[in-house]
Amino acid sequence: MKVVEVENLKLTYDGVRRVLDDVSFEISKGEFVVILGRLGSGKTSLLRVLSGLIPHIYHGKVEGEISVCGKNIVKVGTEGLVGCVGLVIDDPSKQIFNLTVEDDVAFGPLNMGLSEEEVLERTRTAIETLGLMGLEKRNPKELSGGQQQRVALAGVFALRPKLLLLDEPISMLDPIGKTEVLRSLRKLNRDYGVSCIISESGNDLEEIVEIASRIIVLDKGKIIADGDPEDILSKNIIEKLDFEKPFRIKLLSKIRKMSMSLENIVKNASASNDLGRSEITMHSKKEILNVENVEYVYPNGVLALKDVSLNVYEGEMLGIIGQNGSGKTTLALVMAGVLVPQRGKVRVFGRSIIEYSLKERIRLVNYVFQNPDNQLFSETVEEEVAFALKMLKYPPNIISQKVTEALRIFGLEKYRKTPISELTKDIKALTSLASVYVLEPKILIVDEPTNGLDYPSSIRIMRILKELTLKGKSVIVISHNMKLIHRFCDRLVVIHNGQVFQQGIPGEVFKNVSVLKKISIKPPPIFEVAHELSEKLRMDSEKVMAVLKTIIREAEE
Amino acid sequence: MPMIFEYEPRNTFLHNLNPIAKVIMLISIFIVLTVYWDPRFVMVIALISALIYVVSKTPPKWLIIILPVAVIRFVESLILGISQAQGAYFHYLSPEIAGKVIAKIGPITIIYGGILWTISDILKIISTMMLTFSFIYTTSLNDMVKTLSFLKVPRKLIYVFVVALKLVPDILREINTTIIAQKLRGWELTSKNPAKLIKQAAPLAYPFLKKTIEYVDTLTMVAYIRGFSVSSKVGLKWKPKFTISDYVVILFSLSGAVLSLYYALEYGIGLI
Numbered sequence: 001m002k003v004v005e006v007e008n009l010k011l012t013y014d015g016v017r018r019v020l021d022d023v024s025f026e027i028s029k030g031e032f033v034v035i036l037g038r039l040g041s042g043k044t045s046l047l048r049v050l051s052g053l054i055p056h057i058y059h060g061k062v063e064g065e066i067s068v069c070g071k072n073i074v075k076v077g078t079e080g081l082v083g084c085v086g087l088v089i090d091d092p093s094k095q096i097f098n099l100t101v102e103d104d105v106a107f108g109p110l111n112m113g114l115s116e117e118e119v120l121e122r123t124r125t126a127i128e129t130l131g132l133m134g135l136e137k138r139n140p141k142e143l144s145g146g147q148q149q150r151v152a153l154a155g156v157f158a159l160r161p162k163l164l165l166l167d168e169p170i171s172m173l174d175p176i177g178k179t180e181v182l183r184s185l186r187k188l189n190r191d192y193g194v195s196c197i198i199s200e201s202g203n204d205l206e207e208i209v210e211i212a213s214r215i216i217v218l219d220k221g222k223i224i225a226d227g228d229p230e231d232i233l234s235k236n237i238i239e240k241l242d243f244e245k246p247f248r249i250k251l252l253s254k255i256r257k258m259s260m261s262l263e264n265i266v267k268n269a270s271a272s273n274d275l276g277r278s279e280i281t282m283h284s285k286k287e288i289l290n291v292e293n294v295e296y297v298y299p300n301g302v303l304a305l306k307d308v309s310l311n312v313y314e315g316e317m318l319g320i321i322g323q324n325g326s327g328k329t330t331l332a333l334v335m336a337g338v339l340v341p342q343r344g345k346v347r348v349f350g351r352s353i354i355e356y357s358l359k360e361r362i363r364l365v366n367y368v369f370q371n372p373d374n375q376l377f378s379e380t381v382e383e384e385v386a387f388a389l390k391m392l393k394y395p396p397n398i399i400s401q402k403v404t405e406a407l408r409i410f411g412l413e414k415y416r417k418t419p420i421s422e423l424t425k426d427i428k429a430l431t432s433l434a435s436v437y438v439l440e441p442k443i444l445i446v447d448e449p450t451n452g453l454d455y456p457s458s459i460r461i462m463r464i465l466k467e468l469t470l471k472g473k474s475v476i477v478i479s480h481n482m483k484l485i486h487r488f489c490d491r492l493v494v495i496h497n498g499q500v501f502q503q504g505i506p507g508e509v510f511k512n513v514s515v516l517k518k519i520s521i522k523p524p525p526i527f528e529v530a531h532e533l534s535e536k537l538r539m540d541s542e543k544v545m546a547v548l549k550t551i552i553r554e555a556e557e
Numbered sequence: 558m559p560m561i562f563e564y565e566p567r568n569t570f571l572h573n574l575n576p577i578a579k580v581i582m583l584i585s586i587f588i589v590l591t592v593y594w595d596p597r598f599v600m601v602i603a604l605i606s607a608l609i610y611v612v613s614k615t616p617p618k619w620l621i622i623i624l625p626v627a628v629i630r631f632v633e634s635l636i637l638g639i640s641q642a643q644g645a646y647f648h649y650l651s652p653e654i655a656g657k658v659i660a661k662i663g664p665i666t667i668i669y670g671g672i673l674w675t676i677s678d679i680l681k682i683i684s685t686m687m688l689t690f691s692f693i694y695t696t697s698l699n700d701m702v703k704t705l706s707f708l709k710v711p712r713k714l715i716y717v718f719v720v721a722l723k724l725v726p727d728i729l730r731e732i733n734t735t736i737i738a739q740k741l742r743g744w745e746l747t748s749k750n751p752a753k754l755i756k757q758a759a760p761l762a763y764p765f766l767k768k769t770i771e772y773v774d775t776l777t778m779v780a781y782i783r784g785f786s787v788s789s790k791v792g793l794k795w796k797p798k799f800t801i802s803d804y805v806v807i808l809f810s811l812s813g814a815v816l817s818l819y820y821a822l823e824y825g826i827g828l829i
Contacts, residue, residue: 051782053781053782057777057778057781058778078781078782082784086782087782089779089782094775094779095779095782095783097698097723097779097783098697098698099563099564099565099566099698100566100697103697103698103699106699107698107699107702107783107784107785108783108784109784110702110703111702111783111784112784116796137566139565139566155783156782159784333737336741338740338741358740358745359743362741362742366741367741369734369737369738371734373768374731374735374738375735375738375739375742377739377761377764378760387742387744387760388742388743391742391743391744391745435742436741436742439742439743
């Protein structure tokens with residue numbers, strides 16, 4: 001049975017901008033389809049068309065035949081699709097209306113005008129199916145990111161859709177949150193036969209591909225590949241989009257080539273090679289920021305930070321990781337002097353941060369918010385980057401010089417006069433970074449810089465941040481993307497329940513797989529596989545890691 | 558932490574009350590408030606409103622935050638009551654008492670009746686705010702939708718209400734974050750001169766407006782995907798369930814309102 005039938009779909013915005021071009025595909029009941037593509041490839045637009053939001057809520061000229069659950073979406077609109085299509089967006093906080101879990105799950109069925117008994121039955125089933133029992137009376141805002149997204153999913157599932165459309169639903173979640181949500185999606189798909197279409201920009205491909213039954217690759221509004229995940233990923237299609245192949249796929253292709261089990265490959269390689277131990281570089285640089293026994297309690301009594309102590313060194317890239325709500329952002333705001341701790345001290349160059357004036361402070365430590373829209377206010381990129389300098393009353397010639405330099409560093413020269421409203425997500429993220437960097441703070445704290453971006457844009461941003469450390473700046477990155485943290489950071493601090501759980505070199509921290517899992521941290525897949533193998537083969541995990549790295553390097557070559 | 562104008566699930570008498578009982582109670586008090594002008598009677602209603610505010614545990618901060626709006630209304634009442642009132646406007650106070658001159662400031666003559674009107678008007682404003690805030694703080698969005706649908710309020714109005722109740726706290730949160738973000742770029746409201754303050758706030762005013770409109774757009778989309786369609790003729794198959802407390806509140810509110818109206822209209826009690 002076909003749930004979706006799309007034939008020669010063309011979508012044009014403003015009469016000129018073609019975002020989907022000749023898109024044709026069909027989706028059967030129970031399929032789990034990933035729409036893979038870079039930012040601006042047309043993924044979100046496609047989901048909005050399938051949900052009836054375009055052209056009924058958002059403007060856009062739709063051509064072609066689009067049928068969902070046997071209904072022509074152009075004719076029936078969003079109202080005709082209630083109970084057939086459910087849409088989940090990336091940010092659960094926007095999708096959640098109510099202040100208790102059960103109220104929010106009941107919101108949709110209530111709006112459908114169902115009887116009280118049916119509303120209650122659907123609410124109960126959705127809560128049970130999404131594993132939210134025990135949280136019914138809780139305020140969704142106080143839940144972890146993964147739990148919030150499951151509340152959003154439960155709210156949509158309670159409408160009993162045949163098709164779930166998911167617009168990057170795990171992009172804002174911590175690794176365990178991602179796993180929780182994907183597990184729930186798998187359940188809805190397998191146990192209830194709900195067809196799923198999930199859009200993905202490359203950062204979470206590793207996790208999503210494990211439950212997908214099919215991948216459709218979208219590039220510049222056109223389908224360039226459509227098929228079985230393994231087929232698509234083994235070909236060079238995703239490399240053309242500058243995406244990285246999932247670790248497990250690389251490993252699998254190498255194993256197949258060698259016609260040996262992974263265990264044997266690892267055993268042989270470790271016996272024949274002197275693989276050495278992983279490189280450990282210690283930081284012997286100058287300490288510039290010192291957090292000492294900091295405690296922070298929010299006005300509502302929530303203890304966000306408890307006895308936190310850490311140092312930041314000159315020219316290092318420090319990663320801060322932890323579950324949603326673990327206290328990472330609070331710590332960052334305390335380090336930036338925005339929040340004043342009730343106990344303990346934050347010192348920059350030996351002096352308490354609160355002793356500096358605001359104007360001095362923002363040139364020492366500054367913070368870039370997760371959502372660029374909180375920072376971008378001016379008309380054009382150039383004006384935006386100049387904003388802070390104007391506020392500090394720099395002379396015009398200095399402003400011009402500094403703005404030009406900042407635009408060059410962040411690769412924004414060609415967007416100098418571009419209106420902010422016309423920027424893509426990645427350029428917005430770079431502009432918000434440049435608009436703070438222009439003050440040349442010694443320490444730049446960046447909160448989730450790659451959130452909502454595709455893989456190539458994420459790599460680009462992390463490279464630019466890394467380059468800043470080479471110029472002597474210290475960069476603190478808060479992120480859920482463990483692969484990027486592992487690849488780019490010099491040191492790592494793990495925050496759990498408002499406390500420093502661990503700190504050290506990423507390789508050292510991540511190898512404690514089982515310890516990290518207990519606090520809901522999921523290390524990059526290479527560490528997980530190394531951990532599994534070292535336990536199975538009773539080998540040193542570092543040796544296994546070294547072998548795996550060699551295998552992956554060879555597979556890439 | 559709840560934002561201003563945001564419901565918070567708690568276990569208070571008002572939270573546990575059926576929303577229809579709450580609406581009847583509020584409407585009853587509002588009717589009495591509209592009719593009464595004698596400050597002594599209005600003061601009693603203000604005290605009842607304050608009691609409701611305290612019992613519902615609505616954060617006192619809400620009243621402080623809306624202080625600027627309240628001050629403007631206060632000034633407006635003062636100007637109207639003090640400068641515009643005339644003895645002839647008062648039907649129940651004797652013209653001598655109502656028109657008794659208390660002071661003369663240039664061309665303005667302050668009369669006793671005007672002072673009474675001003676005090677009552679200010680107390681009415683405070684009471685209305687306290688009651689409305691208590692209602693918002695103790696009533697979940699679902700209960701609002703159920704009640705408004707039960708009262709046969711048009712779907713479009715319910716929709717506006719639902720969006721507004723989500724929009725206000727969310728936008729306030731957004732404004733908080735944005736102000737911190739801009740402070741970190743050297744933006745400050747430093748001047749005590751109102752003209753300079755407006756100039757300093759200007760860079761954020763227009764973008765905030767734009768963001769609010771964009772957010773309304775997102776909320777519209779989200780409301781649709783949560784099954785909330787404006788034009789559909791959804792009849793709510795929901796039967797309200799009342800407890801003894803609800804019946805007591807409804808009975809007390811209705812009889813209070815009827816008796817107050819009767820005495821006010823028949824004997825002029827509570828009027829000036």
